[in-house]
Amino acid sequence: MKTLLIKDPNTGLASAYMAKQRLTAAAAQAGLTITENPAEAELVIVTGQQIPNDAALNGKAVWLGEVQQAVTDPVEFLNRAKVEATSWQAAPEVAAPAATAQTGGQKRIVAITACPTGVAHTFMAAEAIQAEATKRGWWVKVETRGSVGAGNAITPEEVAAADLVVVAADIEVDLAKFAGKPMYRTSTGLALKKTAQELDKAVAEAKPYKPSGAQSSSQEEKKRVPGLTVTC
Helix, strand or coil: CEEEEEECCCCCHHHHHHHHHHHHHHCHHHCCEEECCHHHCCEEEEECCCCCCCHHHCCCEEEEECHHHHHHCHHHHHHHHHHHCEECCCCHHHCCHHHCCCCCCCCEEEEEEECCCCCHHHHHHHHHHHHHHHHCCCEEEEEEECCCCCECCCCHHHHHHCCEEEEEECCCCCCHHHCCCEEEEECHHHHHHCHHHHHHHHHHHCEECCHHHHHHHHHHHHHHCCCCCCCC
16 A cells, blocks of 8 residues: 655654654555655555645545654554544645735745755754744745655645745755745755744845756855855
C-alpha cells in the first residue's frame, strides 16, 4: 500500500524528522511503501495532534498518530494506521487555498532550509521560520534539505499559491521549482538568530527567481551577507 507520511504543522520539525526516519525504515515490515506523491497515496499518516486542512487529502484514508509512538514503536504505529484510517474531507473554507484572497499583511510563504549535514541548523532554522511566520498570521510551510534528502516537501500547488519563497541555505540546493517566484536568500544562521529581521528583509527585498542565474545570485548574496556559510 502506497503511504504518504506528513506532519501536523504545529509539530516541531526535529521531532517530525525523527518520526519519519523511523517510520520509513519500518514501512516494509508493515507491508507499506512510502511515497512522496500525494496523488498516488492510498494511505496518509499524519504525525502530531491535528490533520492539516489540505484539500489534497480529500477522499484519502487518513490516520493521525502521536509523534512519540512513531519514534518508540514505528511498526505498531503503522499497523494501527492501516486498521484505523478513515476517509477524510477538508473543511470547505480551505478547500481551494490558491484562490483565497490575501488581506492586510497576511501572506503565504514557503521556505527551504539546508546545511551540509541537513540536521542541526537545518531543523533549528526551519522551526524558527515556522514560528515567526505563524506569529505574524502567515501561512507557512518549510522544506528541509540535506544529506538525508528532502523533508516536508513543498508541492507544486503550494509553490503556485505562495507569495514569497525564503531560502536559508549554506549549501547549493535545487530551486528550479520556484522559477519566477519572489525569492529571498539567506543563511541558516541568520534565519535562526535574526528570524524577524530576515523575514522583514524577505518581504522588502525578494526578487523573482531565475534558475539560469542561480549560481551568480548565490555568489552575490554571499558577498552581501558576510559569514553566510556555517557548519552544522
